[in-house]
Every structure is written in C-alpha cells, then in structure tokens.
Amino acid sequence: MPPRQRSYDWSDPRILAQAATEMDGIEFLKRIGTGDLPPPPAGQTTGIVPVEVGDGWARFELEPAEWHYNVIGSVHGGILSTLADTALGCAVHTKLPAGTGYTSLDLTIKFTRVATVDSGVLTCEGTVITIGRRTATAQARITDSSGRVIAHAVTTCLIIPSG
Template structure:
C-alpha cells in the first residue's frame, strides 16, 4: 500500500546570512526560539533541535515509517544524522562569530534497533575538546525508555 508525504522548507540562504555574523550559540538560539525557521535538513528528516547550551546540544527524532530500511527498522543513516546534528551543533555553540566548522569524521556504534515502538529518539551531545583547529564531541542516542540506541563521536575542523 503506497503512502505519501509532503513538506516544505525555507531558503537555505536565510541561515547562511544569519550565521555569518553571529556566535554559534546565539545563532542556534534563534533557531530554537523560532525566530529562524526549521533548517531544510530538519524539515526533510524530522530531526529537530530541542535545546542548546554552552558546549552541548540536544536533538530529537520521532521514528516514522519513512525512516525505515528494508528490514523494518529505522535506517542507521537516520540515527547517524540525528547524532551528527547534535554533535555538530554542540561544537557550534562554542564558536565565536565568523568561525565555522565541518565534520572531519563521525564514528557511531549502534547498540539496538529502533522502530515505531522505540518512542521518541533523543540525542545529547557534549563537546569534549576544543582547540584552535579542531574540536571533538561525544553523544548518546536514547529511545523513549532511556535505553542507548547508539553512541557516537566526531572531530570537527574549525574554519577560522
């Protein structure tokens, strides 16, 4: 039985223009407050920010059928996307205006399958180290019962 999904997103230039002149935490708080809309990737995946603070970020994703892989569970790439969003934004909270970042690596270890019965998936990431050229962060993805679905780490290149 065929299913259908429609959604809309905002022009990515809105975010690029706003991010250029703001410290990372200020920029992310504008998204969280609704002063900036949901980013296009979030609209597409339904991976959404929950809260951010100095050196940490939390994102969530409600598993949906359209997140599924062919064997009936949430595709690992979707869970990796959830972790990557939280990890990158945790690093972003520590950056001053004019400094960007990009992921150098993403390491993820899956510990259990996620599906519609898993409940809301939530990921909290925290910065471990931040230097002049790189930053690292770690995260855990938890299901609705607080069980670890995956844990991840990243190294980000800081673009000064």
C-alpha cells in the same frame, strides 16, 4: 495497497547562512530553537528537531516514522547517524564565534539497539570534549523514550576560521 506519501516545506537556506555570519553559535542555534530563524532544510527533510542548546552541548529529537525505515523494517542507520552528527556538530557550534564555520572530519557511531516507531521519541545529546583553534571533538548518545541507549557516537570537527 496504495503507496504512502509525505510532503514538507523548507525555507531558503541562505537565511541561515547569512545569520550564521552575524551571531555566535549558541545565539544562532537558540534562535532556530525559538523559531526566530527557520529550521535548516535537512531538519525539515529528516524530522530532526532542536530541543535545547547550552555552552558546549546540544540536544535534538527525532520521532521515528515509517519513512525512516530501512529494508528490514527499522530506522535506517543513516538516519540515526544524521541525528548524531547534528547534535555533535551543533554542540561544537555553540562554542564558536560569529562567522566561524565547522565541518565533520569523521563520525564513528556504534548501534546498540534497534529503533522503530515503537521506540518513541529518540533523543540525542552531543557534548564537546575538546576544542582548539583548528579542531574539536565531541561525543553523543541516542536514547529511546525509555532511556535505553540506541547508539553512541564521537566526532572530530574541523574549525573553519572566518575570512
């Protein structure tokens, strides 16, 4: 049987880096969602897509595919962790002013159910729990198309002031 293949394109990441200095987090993420700004290269690579963002929360989706699989035939935990980290970080980003960065200090994820192509679209919503001058915490849940919890996660993000 011949190997399966996939290909994808991505935009210059400098476009997003520049835009992030010019608008607050919620506007920035909404403009990615509407297509006014290109999706990030990591989203193009993984298939993680933004659905909706609001003040202190962000929702992303992933349709599992064979190329997300680990050696035992299910979606790799690293892919699920990336989905959670994306929703968590972007939830924090919605609370930040223009030019302010962030990075994950930690990510704790608990896997509660296997995910496969039969799981349907996976949805992850991240929500900010606390935000201060230097750190923020957030939580998220990944659910399958039936609403069953696949995983839940928490993070602490370091807030990086502009300048």
